[in-house]
Amino acid sequence: MKKLNIYKGAVLALLFTIVSACDDYLDVNVSPNNLTNATVQSLLPGTQVGIGFFVGNTAQIVSSLWMQQMAGTGTQTDPFDRYNISPENNEWNAIYATLLDDLEQIVQQGREEGNFHYAGMARIQQAYVYLVATDLWGDIPFSQALNIEEFPRPAYDPQEQVYAGVVQLLDEGLADLNQTSVTPASQGDLIYNGNLDKWRKAANSIKLKLYLQSRKANANSAAAINQLVAENNLIFSNADNFNVNFFGSAGSFNPIYMYQHQTRANDMILSQRFYDSLNVLNDPRLPVFFTQTNGAFVTYENGLFTATPFTSPNRSRWGVYVVGNGTQTANGTITNGGAAPIRLITATMVNFWLAEAALTLGTAGDAATYFRQALQAQFDDIRSFVSAGSLPANFDADAAAYINRRVGAFEAASSTEGKLNILIRDKWASSVGNAYEAYNDYRRTGYPRLALTQNPQVGVTRIPTRWPYSLGEIQGNSDNVPLQDYPSGLLVPVWWMQE
DSSP states (O other), X not given: OOOOTTXXXXXXXXXXXXXXXXXXXXXXXXXXXXXXTOOHHXXXXXXXXXXXXXXXXXXXXXXXXXXXXXXXXXXXXXXXXXXXXXXXXXXXXXXXXXXHHHHHHHHHHHHHHTBHHHHHHHHHHHHHHHXXXXXXXXXXXXXXXXXXXXXXSOOOBOHHHHHHHHHHXXXXXXXXXXXXXXXXXXXXXXXXXXXXXXXXXXXXXXHHHHHHHTTTTOTTHHHHHHHHHXXXXXOOSGGGOEEEOOOSSXXXXXXXXXXXXXXXXXXXXXXXXXXXXXXXXXXXXXXXXBOOBTTBOOEEOTTOTTTSOOOOSOOOOBOHHHHOSOEEOTTSOEESOOOOOEEEEOHHHHHHHHHHHHHHHOOXXXXXXHHHHHHHHXXXXXXXXXXXXXXXXXXXXXXXXXXXHHHHHHHHOSSHHHHHHHHHHHHHHHOTTOHHHHHHHHHHHOOSOOOOOSSOOTTOOSOOSSOOOOXXXXXXXXXXXXXXXXXXXXXXXXXXXXX
């Protein structure tokens, strides 16, 4: 497939043209202009920023609403909050017509040039993007996706086959990392600065995510997770987190900061449900997860906006841990922020996954120990990232007390299901800034227990279990696109839910 002329060079401000590209309805079967002279080191950073926007933009907005961390108070977010996400979405087009395609170019060009480390990094990123895509949509183009000349209307591979294909991509990426490379991997790598050991940990952690996510449908999950545990080459340190970094200057801001504190400051507000859940447990993370106005948290009910609009500019928005350190204003916005990463896979997530695997599959390790390590990793990340002036008083002591209370409750629970409820509820609380992960957890486990939003879209009787396919695909590839009925298609479980 030819390339969209969007990534020219590694100048960070220019890379953020991905934001505007997401507003173009580019079909997966459209062939854009080719980047014939691009180097792999100039293409790589653009793909990394693109992944940050894929996970941190619409996927984060919709998931944070459906998972009731935030409530919609705007013309765009109110429909999302009530499960009205139409086929006229553009994330599909952005990842297929640009992101996956450019990653494939890096792989093929890198191998041809002897830049195998770039091919490996790109293949691992590509595996992650495919995994997020199939988690959101279910069956997707995979085996025929990036060959428009031979497959102008690609088939949709069953999600189970996509999962198997993602493992193969990760193995290919790891194999490429083990070869020599002409160009130093540090040139253009915004994630790990060319540290191949960290890339290997990221690849293995993506495998862990995949096997845990499919544990109900994949009989091999327990054995595969045990092998990963035995190899002990996962993300266990915040220094190894698979993050896309952003910066505090115009054109390079974190996408969540751009959306909520700049372009659509009044579109979202802290959900009453999420606030209540954190507040009742005296969670010391609340003041760094969300902003306050006049020393108080201002919240709203999910789905209420369509009947009773919330008009005040004063509201609790995403806070410094999610959007970057800055100056909080009286109405709950943050200025001079934006320098926060999009946290794709972290030590916190890895430990939560291992805790769930130990609890439900009987894999190696103690679930309570992993649970403790998951919470500690996030509190440590907060302590190292958030400026001292933004941390609550007695933060370290309160953090230790909170961790002891939650792990104690986990150990005291009398059943596996009771323990799972506590574990996933705390993972939900920890997933701020990457609510796509909480959305996966909810669909897989049913936790946290969430009531249907107020005023849901007619015909939607549960929180949707998948996203609708692109309208362009429905119109141009209708023979292959499944579940075209809307909104009923949103309620069909994805493969790994196994209801």
